């Protein structure tokens with residue numbers, strides 16, 4: 001196994017900048033094709049969405065206004081069961097994938113009507129592949145195993161397209177599987193320059209220099225200055241999310257609820273995550289945590305007496321329009337940028353489609369709508 005030993009230099013087939021989920025998924029896919037790969041990662045002081053996220057594999061609420069994005073998420077969702085199993089076998093760590101679906105709880109009749117209309121319209125836009133069914137209060141109660149719904153819950157919906165993983169177990173299993181297949185992961189190697197000669201890119205860090213004919217910039221919020229080095233201009237904005245984690249409870253929620261309540265296998269309940277713009281401030285705030293707790297108790301009153309164990313905030317890397325970016329530099333071919341703010345949902349697809357694109361040059365048709373061309377008329381960063 002290639003542990004994160006400091007290494008002063010090295011030549012690889014691909015160097016990946018950023019060891020979050022996105023960089024590691026690409027790395028994992030590449031090492032499966034027998035390629036020599038180095039992932040250069042920052043350190044604990046960096047923002048890392050991959051180490052503080054909610055773990056939802058969300059499909060049913062992705063791409064209402066952008067059906068190609070729905071298809072991307074759907075394809076990834078379908079690949080997830082096999083991907084999770086493969087990671088478990090290869091790493092010995094179970095990412096605790098739950099692929100049974102998600103329940104949405106509507107509060108009040110108006111919200112239920114809105115949810116009904118939303119589902120009808122989504123189905124018309126996306127076709128038969130979109131699956132989400134409206135349920136009345138009794139049906140949703142039965143589906144959740146009579147856990148005691150709040151009085152205001154009017155009904156809801158169920159989509160079998162969604163799933164979840166334990167976010168930290170997933171991250172560890174992915175890193176371990178990547179290393180087990182021969183990938184190099186170098187922690188504390190902050191890239192400050194990327195230069196190119198006729199044969200290769202030279203990726204520079206204070207700890208040493210690494211070269212490869214291909215370089216992938218997947219450094220989350222650290223992308224924009226590095227992308228400039230290879231002739232690409234893009235904006236990635238920090239979107240803060242806050243999460244509450246409770247003590248372990250015996251009561252079992254069979255499904256993630258409304259995308260903001262889910263239970264880990266060992267019994268802790270995760271509540272979150274919020275969505276706010278607060279610059280690079282990754283602190284929690286009482287107001288937002290109170291709001292999250294209130295929404296949870298409104299839907300499931302039994303949570304009122306459950307103790308909160310931890311809370312945290314973390315920053316999502318968000319592109320200008322919220323959709324992923326998959327772009328090769330035309331000025332410096334062989335340099336690629338990848339950014340997305342649903343890295344868990346898209347993880348299974350990233351391991352399959354991105355290595356092929358990076359090594360063969362042609363973007364799969366599913367990735368095609370997500371280049372930088374779509375921002376052509378906007379001002380550069």
Ligand SMILES: Cc1cc2nc3c(=O)[nH]c(=O)nc-3n(C[C@H](O)[C@H](O)[C@H](O)COP(=O)(O)OP(=O)(O)OC[C@H]3O[C@@H](n4cnc5c(N)ncnc54)[C@H](O)[C@@H]3O)c2cc1C
Nearest residue numbers: 020022042049050054056191220222241341342343344345
């Ligand atoms: C609160 C919260 C909840 C979320 N919930 C979900 C969810 O339920 N489902 C879902 O699909 N997604 C979710 N996300 C989003 C998901 O976590 C991100 O899409 C994903 O983690 C992005 O991964 P990344 O690798 O691009 O970025 P990051 O995880 O931020 O990793 C970037 C890495 O790049 C490194 N880096 C930066 N600059 C440099 C440099 N110069 N040199 C070397 N390394 C560098 C950093 O050290 C870091 O390790 C959530 C995010 C948050 C914050």
